[in-house]
Amino acid sequence: MIPPTNSAPPVAVQFPPKELKKECEDILSRYPTRMAACLPILLLAQKHYDNWVSPEVEAGVAEYLGVSDSHIRGLLTFYAMYNAKPAGRHEVWVCRTLTCMLRGAGKLRDTALGCAKAKTTGEVGEDGKFLVKDMECLGLCEVAPAVFVDGEAHVDVTPEKLTELMEACD
Amino acid sequence: MGDAVNTIFINGTEYPFKPGQTVIQVAQENGIDIQHYCYHPGLSIAGNCRICMIEVEGNPQPQISCKLDCAPPPWIKEPLRVQTESEVAKQGREGTMEMLLVNHPLDCPICDQAGECHLQDYSYEVGQGQASTTTAKTKLPKNVPFGSKIVYDAERCIKCTLCVRFCEEITETNELSMQGRGDEEMVVMTSKGEFDTPYSMNIIDICPVGALTSRDFRFKSRLWFMDFANSIDTSSAKGVNIVTGGRNGTFLRIEPRYNASINDWWMADEGRVAYKYVNSPSRLETALVRDADGQFRVANWEDAISAAAEALRSNPGDILLDGGCTLEEMVLAKDLAGAMGKNAKFAAATGEGDGWLVTEEKGANAKGAELLEVARAKRAQAASVLVIEREEHVNASMREKSGAVVVFATDGEHVPESAEVVFPLPSWAEREGTLVNIDGLAQWMERNPAIGPNNLPVFVEILEDLIGELDDDYAWRGADGVRAEIAALPAFAKVALPWQTETPVGAGS
Amino acid sequence: MASKRDKDGRYPETKILSKNFGVKDSWTLKVAKKNGAYKNLEKALKMAPADIIEEVKTSRVRGRGGAGFPTGVKWGFVPTESDKPKYLVLNADESEPGTFKDRYLMELDPHLVLEGCLICAYACGLSTIYIYVRGEYPKSQERLWGAIEEARKAGILGKSVMGSDFACEAYVHTGAGAYICGEETGMLESLEGKRGHPRIKPPFPAVEGAFGCPTVINNVETLAHVPCIIENGGQWFADMGIQPDPDNPRAMGSSGTKLMGLSGDIKTPGVWEFEFGITLRELIEQYGEGALDGRKVKAVIPGGLSMPVLTADELDVPMGFDALVKVGSGLGTATAIVMDDSRDMVEVCENIAHFFADESCGQCTPCREGCHWMEKIFARIQGGEGTPADLDLLERLFINIEGRTICALADAAVWPLRSIIRKFRHEFLAKMPGHEDAPASTETAGVGAS
Numbered sequence A: 001m002i003p004p005t006n007s008a009p010p011v012a013v014q015f016p017p018k019e020l021k022k023e024c025e026d027i028l029s030r031y032p033t034r035m036a037a038c039l040p041i042l043l044l045a046q047k048h049y050d051n052w053v054s055p056e057v058e059a060g061v062a063e064y065l066g067v068s069d070s071h072i073r074g075l076l077t078f079y080a081m082y083n084a085k086p087a088g089r090h091e092v093w094v095c096r097t098l099t100c101m102l103r104g105a106g107k108l109r110d111t112a113l114g115c116a117k118a119k120t121t122g123e124v125g126e127d128g129k130f131l132v133k134d135m136e137c138l139g140l141c142e143v144a145p146a147v148f149v150d151g152e153a154h155v156d157v158t159p160e161k162l163t164e165l166m167e168a169c170d
Numbered sequence B: 001m002g003d004a005v006n007t008i009f010i011n012g013t014e015y016p017f018k019p020g021q022t023v024i025q026v027a028q029e030n031g032i033d034i035q036h037y038c039y040h041p042g043l044s045i046a047g048n049c050r051i052c053m054i055e056v057e058g059n060p061q062p063q064i065s066c067k068l069d070c071a072p073p074p075w076i077k078e079p080l081r082v083q084t085e086s087e088v089a090k091q092g093r094e095g096t097m098e099m100l101l102v103n104h105p106l107d108c109p110i111c112d113q114a115g116e117c118h119l120q121d122y123s124y125e126v127g128q129g130q131a132s133t134t135t136a137k138t139k140l141p142k143n144v145p146f147g148s149k150i151v152y153d154a155e156r157c158i159k160c161t162l163c164v165r166f167c168e169e170i171t172e173t174n175e176l177s178m179q180g181r182g183d184e185e186m187v188v189m190t191s192k193g194e195f196d197t198p199y200s201m202n203i204i205d206i207c208p209v210g211a212l213t214s215r216d217f218r219f220k221s222r223l224w225f226m227d228f229a230n231s232i233d234t235s236s237a238k239g240v241n242i243v244t245g246g247r248n249g250t251f252l253r254i255e256p257r258y259n260a261s262i263n264d265w266w267m268a269d270e271g272r273v274a275y276k277y278v279n280s281p282s283r284l285e286t287a288l289v290r291d292a293d294g295q296f297r298v299a300n301w302e303d304a305i306s307a308a309a310e311a312l313r314s315n316p317g318d319i320l321l322d323g324g325c326t327l328e329e330m331v332l333a334k335d336l337a338g339a340m341g342k343n344a345k346f347a348a349a350t351g352e353g354d355g356w357l358v359t360e361e362k363g364a365n366a367k368g369a370e371l372l373e374v375a376r377a378k379r380a381q382a383a384s385v386l387v388i389e390r391e392e393h394v395n396a397s398m399r400e401k402s403g404a405v406v407v408f409a410t411d412g413e414h415v416p417e418s419a420e421v422v423f424p425l426p427s428w429a430e431r432e433g434t435l436v437n438i439d440g441l442a443q444w445m446e447r448n449p450a451i452g453p454n455n456l457p458v459f460v461e462i463l464e465d466l467i468g469e470l471d472d473d474y475a476w477r478g479a480d481g482v483r484a485e486i487a488a489l490p491a492f493a494k495v496a497l498p499w500q501t502e503t504p505v506g507a508g509s
Numbered sequence C: 001m002a003s004k005r006d007k008d009g010r011y012p013e014t015k016i017l018s019k020n021f022g023v024k025d026s027w028t029l030k031v032a033k034k035n036g037a038y039k040n041l042e043k044a045l046k047m048a049p050a051d052i053i054e055e056v057k058t059s060r061v062r063g064r065g066g067a068g069f070p071t072g073v074k075w076g077f078v079p080t081e082s083d084k085p086k087y088l089v090l091n092a093d094e095s096e097p098g099t100f101k102d103r104y105l106m107e108l109d110p111h112l113v114l115e116g117c118l119i120c121a122y123a124c125g126l127s128t129i130y131i132y133v134r135g136e137y138p139k140s141q142e143r144l145w146g147a148i149e150e151a152r153k154a155g156i157l158g159k160s161v162m163g164s165d166f167a168c169e170a171y172v173h174t175g176a177g178a179y180i181c182g183e184e185t186g187m188l189e190s191l192e193g194k195r196g197h198p199r200i201k202p203p204f205p206a207v208e209g210a211f212g213c214p215t216v217i218n219n220v221e222t223l224a225h226v227p228c229i230i231e232n233g234g235q236w237f238a239d240m241g242i243q244p245d246p247d248n249p250r251a252m253g254s255s256g257t258k259l260m261g262l263s264g265d266i267k268t269p270g271v272w273e274f275e276f277g278i279t280l281r282e283l284i285e286q287y288g289e290g291a292l293d294g295r296k297v298k299a300v301i302p303g304g305l306s307m308p309v310l311t312a313d314e315l316d317v318p319m320g321f322d323a324l325v326k327v328g329s330g331l332g333t334a335t336a337i338v339m340d341d342s343r344d345m346v347e348v349c350e351n352i353a354h355f356f357a358d359e360s361c362g363q364c365t366p367c368r369e370g371c372h373w374m375e376k377i378f379a380r381i382q383g384g385e386g387t388p389a390d391l392d393l394l395e396r397l398f399i400n401i402e403g404r405t406i407c408a409l410a411d412a413a414v415w416p417l418r419s420i421i422r423k424f425r426h427e428f429l430a431k432m433p434g435h436e437d438a439p440a441s442t443e444t445a446g447v448g449a450s
């Protein structure tokens, strides 16, 4: 059956929050249109709001930049670095592309999922601590396999090293 | 540059083109059909569906005709030569069709668009009706509400982005975007849950497959059972061109019809749903005459006409017309009033307009009335004859205050207490005639025989019969005679009348 | 050309772009200036813009982003008369798998990159530089921002570039993870804050690019070449590398030097700078030190992921635009991915197909549906459920995908996959019940990126 209509729209957060105001204005000053600031401002917003962009944040950013919230949704689901769902406390990217695969990325993926207590990539583990994401080539192929933990690159990674890295996260 | 190439060979025949025209446009102008999904003449070119492939001689790869400029590159001094039905062209289309079908649900038998789906048409045409795949199809959401009027099916959607472009380029309201990427791409709507634009339902028409359906029309009828007629939207005075669709007396839907000088391809949602009253259970189907004890009894047409004439002889008065009446009807109403020594007036609502296709004037033929010198009625208008199709034009209080004795009404609920004789009035979709829109363009409205009760009398004929009863010298003119008179009126000297001229409608005004 | 090798037969490195790579704090303005940064910009500012474009044309430098388009010609397309602002968008998206050369330039010599951008901007009359850096390169972003700040403070950037009346601003724009934003028009959409859907051309960016204005788009490495071209003249650059073939107008030669790289099954992966002309085998054996112990090189994609593979027998080809096309592959980004004899080519194909399916922007039917379909077919073969008919189906899909889409991503998906199933057909058949003993195929011809 068709649901009657969409559920109630989210209540937009007040965006930007005080802490981000200056940076947002700085970003806006670089471009001839407000829409052009979408990508950098969404990265900023994601960092600020627990590493994900909730429907409320989405609506707030949309309002601020004068674009439709569906436009923002389109961006969040197009670019791999955005999270449109709650993302856990730590985010681990495991490169899955050819060079890393040749260099053992498959094992790293399993290791990461094990540490995260998650069944599959793209979903937060049971304890809500980690989000493991499959990423395509991270541009670190000469030192493959590569992973990122919370935005920081790690290279020549072994399962042991990855376990260590993830265990060091609180 | 006087020697610029200005012709193109399509399938061996040379055609002229205007600068900037693409191959698909010139082909269409010359009756050559090239399949297309993502191309719409009213929207920007996306070139993403890749079905409109043709062969450009000298190029082994098929090219998309919706983007291909008819003008060759400047260093080539020869016209382009393209083929729409060659092996290369067909192979190109088949290749794309196979891709489209790999993830498309094969649920044509239950799809609303069946019969009107370009994918279904073309997949039969290009003979790839069976995608060679044992590959599991990608699962995407079905039955997603897009506001209160539209339902979206992401599996059927071929991601042509026409609907998104409509909301960006035509209404500039941006409610839709694409989301996801790769084969998880689909259309997403604003979380506000409702369209800002009152034109949202146009996306249903332009969707080339059954991915967007109207909640209103869903599953009501299969297309191939319906009858269609070219009519005019009478919910406001813009004269938007429409197609009415009906079956077995039931009015099923309204869709816009292309007219470059009025509405292009579009219409407002309110005009699209302005047919519900036509299917009212209280529609009048017979003539009624009040007998001695004050009760209505069913009468045949002749008896009703003489009873009406009788009533008018003893109660002569003005005629109050629904503002949607045609020119022909207005002329005859004027004559009927004249036979009583009185006037015809029209009533029409006014309301909100949007500066585009919805006018503040709601009387579809208000401009025609002006040209015929039929005045607008006052709020309390005494009349002996009342013609009422739409409630909003002549509301209950106006009806009662009119004191009309002869009433032409579409709906039985609209008959005032004072009525002595009542005739069923066919709705606009069931009548034919001429309307003049607010900008002075005269247009023909076609009757759809599949809509409305059977065997209703023709309104203009009854009017003429009544005049004949009241005026012994009356010479019957017929609707054609009336039209000839209209054409001869000085007020219409500059109006291009649709039945009189080959000039495109509107060209003369 | 044999003369380039030294007496031991070793092909030498030529460090022009990479001259500062080992230098301590090479990314700071202080160190960069000591090594000559911005003196070529100073020289350029005294030249007429048209003369700079002429010099770049003379150099015959071709785009380093993968397509190899002559840079001087591209600059020449920018309308000189235009009342709109004009932009430079530097393609620093570097998301081609196996490619990491631009990262070295951005992290280790950001001032060289900025200098190249400024010379280009001056020559083409561009007022704003956007450096589109992929989101996965935080360090490159940081170093570029650092360089921009330093340059601005030093009067190298801003209202009056080095005291001249040329005004120019530069900003880093951060991507957010999408391969397709490396495609130049996908990048423009992304810069404008939209989904990275490549645009249908024409119009070309030189006429209608970023924000509807004339725009030059070049790769990082391409523009990093420009300062030395100004320093030493276009002819100096043109004399390096591989000369054009006078008999073949399409063989425009490969002038100058190039950052080349190796990754995958190789002893010492890395990036080096050579004059064009080193063979792929020399690169692998002399610089990559060959396959890992006990293994042999089996297949190599010469530049990134998007080019047809070459087998171990085909490696004696010079690294150059035309030479690689001639053997049915392409230079791409000149960073090769090496696979050794322990590799399962079906798994490789599944991985490659997944990449393109994942990264397809989703606009064009053949790419959106086709890439996923191919991935599913490879998965099926890998799972032991394939039949030889699947290989025919793949060949048909290649035909229906290649050359039939808005951008070249779809072609890029077809090229490696088609070459692998043709050159390693037996490995595919070996996974099909009843065809396990298929002989190794010998077919190598007919696989083209041309």
Ligand SMILES: Cc1cc2nc3c(=O)[nH]c(=O)nc-3n(C[C@H](O)[C@H](O)[C@H](O)COP(=O)(O)O)c2cc1C
Pocket (backbone or CB within 6 Å): C062, C063, C064, C065, C066, C067, C068, C069, C071, C091, C092, C093, C094, C095, C096, C179, C180, C181, C182, C183, C184, C185, C217, C218, C219, C220, C222, C223, C407, C408, C409, C412
């Ligand atoms: C799918 C695809 C991905 C691309 N990715 C990149 C990239 O990451 N970096 C790059 O410089 N060029 C990339 N390109 C090439 C660009 O479209 C463009 O040709 C280049 O930036 C032009 O600069 P150049 O002439 O200096 O090489 C890509 C092209 C395609 C079709």
Ligand code: SF4
Pocket (backbone or CB within 6 Å): B156, B157, B158, B159, B160, B161, B162, B163, B164, B187, B206, B207, B208, B209, B211, B212
């Ligand atoms: S819903 Fe229809 S119009 Fe919209 S993208 Fe899908 S197929 Fe096209």
Ligand code: SF4
Pocket (backbone or CB within 6 Å): C180, C197, C198, C359, C360, C361, C362, C363, C364, C365, C367, C368, C405, C406, C407, C408, C409, C410
């Ligand atoms: S070829 Fe693929 S990536 Fe390129 S525009 Fe089309 S769908 Fe997008």
Ligand code: FES
Pocket (backbone or CB within 6 Å): A095, A096, A097, A098, A099, A100, A101, A136, A137, A138, A139, A140, A141, A144, A145, A146, C097, C098, C099
């Ligand atoms: S393939 Fe993993 S970093 Fe390039």
Ligand code: FES
Pocket (backbone or CB within 6 Å): B035, B036, B037, B038, B039, B046, B047, B048, B049, B050, B051, B052, B064, B065, B066, B067
């Ligand atoms: S109609 Fe031409 S590509 Fe879609």
